[in-house]
Amino acid sequence: MSASPRSRSWTIWLPLALFLAFIALVAIGLFRPADRNVASTLIERPLPEFVLPGSLPGTPGLRSAELKDGRPRLLNIFASWCIPCRVEAPQLAELKRSGAIVEGISVRDRPEAVQAFLAEHGNPFTRIGADNAGSVQLALGSSGVPETYVIDGRGRIRYQHIGEIRPEHVAMLLGKLEAAR
């Protein structure tokens, strides 16, 4: 016992303090869980280069070079097999009615399935590219369907909306398009 009682008095509480700090850390994680969506890190960066064939037979495909014509637009990643994509269909139609240009990329899909999907839920898309391998989806940093990107007139990604577009998101997306002008 070479240490004086005074210097020992604080060190003896140190393990307890560390333990309580650890408990606090776990509690924060429990009560405020982290957002599990994996966001693209390509925001404010140029759209990756891609050339996709048309999703439906006899329709033009979608090339990244076509998305740099000076007009901002929405790029919607969807699939006929994706249930939330059905939920967002009326909102995409409303966005189109409000003057937004909506481009589509169908992911891991088949022409006949896309056709049936559009016949049932409407077709708000100017063009639809078929990303059957899902490689363009990965190049965009998209982690699921549906996702909607706001692309500015110079072909830069300005915003990524993860998940379906609900009615309350329409005005926000129109605002993002206006800001990307």
Next chain:
Amino acid sequence: MNRSLSTPLSSSVAETLWHRAQVSRRRSTRTGLGACLLAFLVLALFAFPVVAQEMESTAPYAYRQLDEAAKEAKAQSLMQTLRCLQCQGQSIADSDAPIAGSMRSLVRERIAAGEEPEAIRAWLIERYGDYVSYAPRVTGLTWPLFALPLVLVALAAFLLRHRFRRGERP
């Protein structure tokens, strides 16, 4: 049963089972019901591959290995250390999520084209952040995780230094 040669296998099996069900119905209704159930189950078994075909990924290498065994092994070891973006507790090698199929296909195609595994990992990290990789990197954000064990060992040594000394001189 001459017809059975031209009809699909499943229907001929069903016919046979139906005949058996007819025979057993004469014996008792209970076994007849059981045979019907069996017939249904057998039919369901034959119907399954059709469903499975529809679920199949359109990504070319999602469920197909590379022909070259060495490259497939290289792809496999990378796939085991990449996170599926949908079912986030699984690697893309273990996951059946559609996007994991695309990621496997991407990994295999790039490995086949001669790209290095770490370059593919870096390409994915550039798009999704560190979260996509299970192999931890030392960055400005993660260095405390690597430093903390060393700090704790040093702290323990500091706190216990008197005890060690006392042990030397009893």
